[in-house]
Amino acid sequence: xSSEVTSEEGWRRLHPLSPVAxxxxxxxxxxxxxxxxxxxxxxxxxxxxxxxxxLTIAIAIAASIFGLVHWLVTRxxxxxxxxxxxxGLIRRDSRQLPLARVQAxxxxxxxxxxxxxxxxxxxxxxxxxxxxxxxxxLSEQHALELRxxxxxxxxxxxxxxxxxxxxxxxxxxxxxxxxSILFSGLSAVLIAAVVTLLVWDDLAPxxxxxxxxxxxxxxxxxxxxxxxxxxxxxxxxATEVPEGLRISRGLLQTVSETIPLGRIQAVRQxxxxxxxxxxxxxxxxxxxxxxxxxxxxxxxxxxxxxxxxVGSRQDAxxxxxxxxxxxxxxxxRPPHQARYKAPFSYHFLAAGHDTNHGVCxxxxxxxxxxxxxxxxxxSIRRVQGPIQRRLxxxxxxxxxxxRRVRGEFRDRSVAEADLLVDQLTELSRAARLRHGDAAAVRxxxxxxxxxxxxxxxxxxxxxxxxxxxxxxxxxxGDGGATAVDRL
Amino acid sequence: MVMMxxxxxxxxxxxxxxxxxxxxxVPSVGLWNMRRAQVCVVTLVLAGLTGLSFGIKHGDLAGxxxxxxxxxxxxxxxxxxxxxxxxxxxxxxxxDLVVARGVMVRRLSVVPYGRMQFVELTAGPFERMFKLSxxxxxxxxxxxxxxxxxxxxxxxxxxxDRLTELGESRAAGL
Numbered sequence: 326x327s328s329e330v331t332s333e334e335g336w337r338r339l340h341p342l343s344p345v346a347x348x349x350x351x352x353x354x355x356x357x358x359x360x361x362x363x364x365x366x367x368x369x370x371x372x373x374x375x376x377x378x379x380l381t382i383a384i385a386i387a388a389s390i391f392g393l394v395h396w397l398v399t400r401x402x403x404x405x406x407x408x409x410x411x412x413g414l415i416r417r418d419s420r421q422l423p424l425a426r427v428q429a430x431x432x433x434x435x436x437x438x439x440x441x442x443x444x445x446x447x448x449x450x451x452x453x454x455x456x457x458x459x460x461x462x463l464s465e466q467h468a469l470e471l472r473x474x475x476x477x478x479x480x481x482x483x484x485x486x487x488x489x490x491x492x493x494x495x496x497x498x499x500x501x502x503x504x505s506i507l508f509s510g511l512s513a514v515l516i517a518a519v520v521t522l523l524v525w526d527d528l529a530p531x532x533x534x535x536x537x538x539x540x541x542x543x544x545x546x547x548x549x550x551x552x553x554x555x556x557x558x559x560x561x562x563a564t565e566v567p568e569g570l571r572i573s574r575g576l577l578q579t580v581s582e583t584i585p586l587g588r589i590q591a592v593r594q595x596x597x598x599x600x601x602x603x604x605x606x607x608x609x610x611x612x613x614x615x616x617x618x619x620x621x622x623x624x625x626x627x628x629x630x631x632x633x634x635v636g637s638r639q640d641a642x643x644x645x646x647x648x649x650x651x652x653x654x655x656x657x658r659p660p661h662q663a664r665y666k667a668p669f670s671y672h673f674l675a676a677g678h679d680t681n682h683g684v685c686x687x688x689x690x691x692x693x694x695x696x697x698x699x700x701x702x703x704s705i706r707r708v709q710g711p712i713q714r715r716l717x718x719x720x721x722x723x724x725x726x727x728r729r730v731r732g733e734f735r736d737r738s739v740a741e742a743d744l745l746v747d748q749l750t751e752l753s754r755a756a757r758l759r760h761g762d763a764a765a766v767r768x769x770x771x772x773x774x775x776x777x778x779x780x781x782x783x784x785x786x787x788x789x790x791x792x793x794x795x796x797x798x799x800x801x802g803d804g805g806a807t808a809v810d811r812l
Numbered sequence: 813m814v815m816m817x818x819x820x821x822x823x824x825x826x827x828x829x830x831x832x833x834x835x836x837x838v839p840s841v842g843l844w845n846m847r848r849a850q851v852c853v854v855t856l857v858l859a860g861l862t863g864l865s866f867g868i869k870h871g872d873l874a875g876x877x878x879x880x881x882x883x884x885x886x887x888x889x890x891x892x893x894x895x896x897x898x899x900x901x902x903x904x905x906x907x908d909l910v911v912a913r914g915v916m917v918r919r920l921s922v923v924p925y926g927r928m929q930f931v932e933l934t935a936g937p938f939e940r941m942f943k944l945s946x947x948x949x950x951x952x953x954x955x956x957x958x959x960x961x962x963x964x965x966x967x968x969x970x971x972x973d974r975l976t977e978l979g980e981s982r983a984a985g986l
Contacts, residue, residue, distance in 0.1 A: 703927045703953035707920040714918070726952035750922045754907055757926065 336400040342441050343462045344392030349437025351388045355381055401460060408448070408475070410458050422458045426450045428588045429612055429630075430472050432581040434465075439579065444468040448475060449612070476568040476583055494570075494647060495633055495640050497561040501605075505635035506554050508599040515547045558634035563644065570648065572630065582630060586648055587760075588612050590701050591730040592632065594641050596692040606641050608632035610648070611730050629729065649696055654679035656686065662716045663736035676734040678745075680752055683723050683732040697723045697732035700756035705749045707742055721745045723753075836901045836912075843962020844897045846942040851893055855886025902960050907982070909949060909975065911958045923958045926982035927951045931975045933968055947971050 359381045399412040408422040431447040438444060443462035450457060463471065506512060518540065525533040556576035564571045569585040589610050596606040610632045633644055646653075656677040664671045675686040683697045702723045709719040719742035723732035734745055790801050801810045859879040867875025895915045903910040908924040932948040939945060939961075945968035949958035963971065 703951040704921055704923040704956035704958070706922070706955070706957065707918075709918040711916050722955065724951070724953035724955040727954065731953070731955055746920065746922060750908060750924070754924060757924075 335402040337402055338400055339396055339460060340443055340462050340464050342443060344396050346438040346441055346443050346462050347392035348388045350435055355384055358384060420458055422448055422450060424475060424478055427475050430475050430583050432468055432472060434579045436577040438462050446471060492565045493562055494565050495563040495636060495644055497558060497634055501635055502558050505600060505605060506551055511547060512551055518544060561634050584612060584630060589648060590725040592645055592648060592696040593730060594694040598690045604638055605635050606638055607635055608641050608644060611727055645696060649682060649698060654682060654684050656684060659736040660738045663718055666712050666716055666718060666736055674735055681756060685732045685734055687733060687735055695730060695732050697725055699753045700760045701725050702753040705746055707746050723749060833905050834903060836903045839900050839962035840944060840964045842942045842944050842964060846938055846944060847893045847897055851886060851890050855883060859883050909958055911960060921956060921958045923949050923951060923956055925978035928975060928979035931972050933972050
């Protein structure tokens, strides 16, 4: 914490090199301006050639001034349990971030900041009407310390669980990531367009060149979207940490996100058509966040985070199990007559629930499995359209925060739907009461203050591990055989 | 129509299954009056316009027939509106509010009081004319759909206050 200036009232500043890192973020823009200007191309007359240079210099100067001013006017401090961030020269912006409402903390390191050893901290809050906090930039060490402070409330108070080592839960090999991007709808479009243009080029070169000129912008944006997927998912690693789940990823800009498990609103497993031969799927989680815009109560904002960009069903199953805990509910198929109402998705439709979760499978070509923790349900709805009524069907929805995800028990029989509404309402209430004040569902909450005995191994390396009422021991069990493996 | 529910003060923590659930309530008959007035006015205006334009172009008989057709369509729509008005019901259970609505697509929402973010009471110009209000329950989920239109003002404010009170006593975090 040495490099940050601290005033007597406890106000702290960002890292002195932040303006430099901010300019670095503008570097691509400057380069593009320079290259695209007449000067960069080498053509044009004298007056034109210097214009690009001036423009570039002007942008650079403006950016430096802006960065410097931003650094000068930004300060932050802790007021007891609240973090205050003040920024803005003309319109002063003071944000209060109550630590109790911190939903997630992300560490983002753009390429240039990485070179300087700096890191940006993004703080997400719960509830609507509040705003997110952002500190750009802090030194890496400082950012790490601050993250721990901000997430302290989510750390398991139980020292046993808190001592769970930072254990990697899932990684994505670069080869698989590249292959998964190759076998996506987006790249299929890109490849098809390029092949068509090449074939056309053989037949009618002039027309093809004209078409390529028109399509160039779209092709470039397609390619850059694919590139973003690659760079975002590069070296993806999910790790179990005391605060929840830590996800680190990124090629040029690295991101380290921490997801407190109790904040997860829903988990979705998506199996696109093109990935089916490989048995791959991806996982997304929705976390309650703050509304960035005033949404007039149209549901609070949720942010979607990738829990696994691509992985085998085994990986996904393992992660979902760890994140949501408990055994999976058994799924049941909708009645036969649902085939007439949903001919293209009937083959996927399934749903089920237990006392903790609802699980719903939908999708026509890509299979989407949604897990919804019942304690997060906001409301239960039963919807019956005219066709459904004729067929004696109805759908039951479990609404969770946000506007994107919900569990949908689609096309169940009317009797089952009525029963589901009652059961889910009752179970949601029970789950809410059970989790009432507890911060979160934890990996090993069943081991909390349990009597000595064999329990599911919290590290996941073995089936069972012995708990001696105080701590986890080194004795582990696998399929009846015991062994010794230090936690 | 307003059936006050003063008798159903239920202590906190009472299981929903123990005492009998309160009755289903319906919006005020004023909602039907308002919808009827809206449909009638629009139908008459449309009938007049079509009658006039057809009458000028194709003669008086065509004008009369066309306006009769429009009136018939309006009556059919009125029947639909009536059924939709009849479909609105709500029930203040001990732990949650249940709202049912819809004729073509039937919807039933169960919103626990503890999930309520805020209650909105609105009254548009037409509703104000008929001294009605709409109560809407907002949760963190965009899809939660608990709206009760056409409540008389006393009932609307009573419902709002009661919901607010229940929401506070049963609030649960996100």
